[in-house]
Amino acid sequence: GDSVTQMEGPVTLSEEAFLTINCTYTATGYPSLFWYVQYPGEGLQLLLKATKADDKGSNKGFEATYRKETTSFHLEKGSVQVSDSAVYFCALSDTGRRALTFGSGTRLQVQP
Amino acid sequence: DTAVSQTPKYLVTQMGNDKSIKCEQNLGHDTMYWYKQDSKKFLKIMFSYNNKELIINETVPNRFSPKSPDKAHLNLHINSLELGDSAVYFCASSQGEGRETQYFGPGTRLLVL
Numbered sequence: 001g002d003s004v005t006q007m008e009g010p011v012t013l014s015e016e017a018f019l020t021i022n023c024t025y026t027a028t029g030y031p032s033l034f035w036y037v038q039y040p041g042e043g044l045q046l047l048l049k050a051t052k053a054d055d056k057g058s059n060k061g062f063e064a065t066y067r068k069e070t071t072s073f074h075l076e077k078g079s080v081q082v083s084d085s086a087v088y089f090c091a092l093s094d095t096g097r098r099a100l101t102f103g104s105g106t107r108l109q110v111q112p
Numbered sequence: 113d114t115a116v117s118q119t120p121k122y123l124v125t126q127m128g129n130d131k132s133i134k135c136e137q138n139l140g141h142d143t144m145y146w147y148k149q150d151s152k153k154f155l156k157i158m159f160s161y162n163n164k165e166l167i168i169n170e171t172v173p174n175r176f177s178p179k180s181p182d183k184a185h186l187n188l189h190i191n192s193l194e195l196g197d198s199a200v201y202f203c204a205s206s207q208g209e210g211r212e213t214q215y216f217g218p219g220t221r222l223l224v225l
Contacts, residue, residue: 032212036216043202044216100204105155107153
């Protein structure tokens, strides 16, 4: 079956540091890939997505590139802010299956 | 204009009670979902409905029964609540098959005492 593996957190960074959160996946079909963000006490918000190989999703300074050869979708941001502190979820939605498979989430803490 | 809304936002109840959570989406989507987020933040699909038809039913106890009166609504009824049911329940919706973006509601935080 499908699965998503994320790096374990928490990840603690200083403001303006570079962020990478690793995500790899296994899928039986040709999935779409997503990053969702959950701020404290809130629901899930779509951060970015990519639907085919080599696509780059981007939003709010975050980027991730769909790498089919390495089955990866790593999240990056050049300069994090305190307001980026949240839990980040990598997820996939596979062909014909109407449900998201999530990674375990990575908590990011950004210190001033 | 809230795209996916859930009520209630918080639910505190005693073991053995029966409770319902309601979800509505105004995006015109044809597929709706219930996900459960446990205390470790892990998210897992429970149910999925397409045009009021159940299409995914994961290994969820029979005490959980979803109901979709129309395309825009998906409710979750839970009988005989147990301590282990304490979690955050998220409703979501999407349009089309498989690979489409899902939009989530704000969640219902259920605490069973």
